[in-house]
């Protein structure tokens with residue numbers, strides 16, 4: 001038995017001093033110090049369990065381990081950038097204890113066989129609980145429907161081996177671009193799993209890119225990323241996804257929302273379909289188009305970071321509860337790949353190690369209650385993916401993060417566990433130092 005004694009416990013319901021009792025990988029009990037019988041129950045517990053390891057955590061905070069449903073760990077096929085071994089350790093260092101990996105690996109995760117391969121790699125190498133989304137194409141939608149309902153006898157893939165279905169609605173992810181109407185209808189009819197959608201309209205982006213090439217030739221300034229992967233491209237594609245989700249009652253996750261218009265669209269759409277989930281990433285809460293001057297390609301991600309006004313609107317949506325989940329969209333590329341001109345530098349930022357400290361820092365800056373952070377960091381995702389972890393409550397798996405909210409630290413490249421060895425947050429001072437991470441009641445960090 002382990003007792004986390006008297007930290008401040010952070011959940012979506014309250015932020016309160018208490019003690020967490022862990023036994024056999026499970027949270028056996030949560031005792032809050034504001035309860036009248038707290039002292040009595042604690043002394044009885046300690047008397048009955050003299051062998052218990054009591055960790056004195058007064059002054060520290062404990063939050064449930066993060067559930068990050070949007071990561072790109074690059075394995076198989078792109079392991080020169082990152083792999084499940086290294087990136088899962090970056091997750092752990094950031095207090096993220098469950099991840100769901102996206103299908104744009106090589107080969108892409110668009111078949112039961114590819115999914116099976118990834119599952120076995122993760123079993124062998126991952127430091128955190130790791131699951132996978134399957135990727136939709138114009139030709140595999142029927143297979144996906146069968147897989148999420150019945151599984152696959154040949155590979156032994158069961159419906160519960162699939163976290164969600166990822167749909168790239170008009171993004172540049174090659175063969176995973178889904179644009180046929182009948183395919184989209186079939187995918188949005190899936191009720192068994194969340195359907196996660198990357199919304200950027202390909203045609204709009206192509207036209208914008210062409211115009212930029214005509215204007216700048218080879219040397220397009222990175223500031224243009226916001227005009228090329230424009231707000232219009234996001235809005236156009238998100239309208240379509242939200243309409244389909246309303247029509248079919250889909251558990252839609254609108255991934256990495258980056259504009260204030262999409263926030264308003266989601267607000268309206270939720271009144272028709274309350275199962276719609278709004279995801280954003282810390283990148284959109286922290287950076288804006290003003291950061292290209294400083295970061296260049298190291299702020300280039302898809303969708304693009306937008307204006308400070310968009311960032312403000314996203315932070316407000318985080319505060320009010322309109323944003324449901326935070327996916328890091330952790331997407332490592334090597335510095336040598338990033339240090340190229342606009343058309344060659346790949347989009348994507350490594351960030352998973354910073355998610356929790358960035359959220360804690362924003363909460364302090366904007367006076368957002370920590371209850372909201374508990375909700376977006378793990379609890380809402382726990383509900384969405386129907387997990388038995390991600391909440392500090394009796395009977396849940398003991399995935400927990402201890403942090404010191406009084407302490408600040410400056411992000412350094414050399415502290416990054418990601419294989420790519422850099423972070424766009426380098427040099428930033430953040431609040432909240434992660435001190436211990438538990439998975440299934442075992443201290444992993």
Ligand SMILES: [Zn+2]
Pocket residue numbers: 070072102329331
């Ligand atoms: Zn992504």
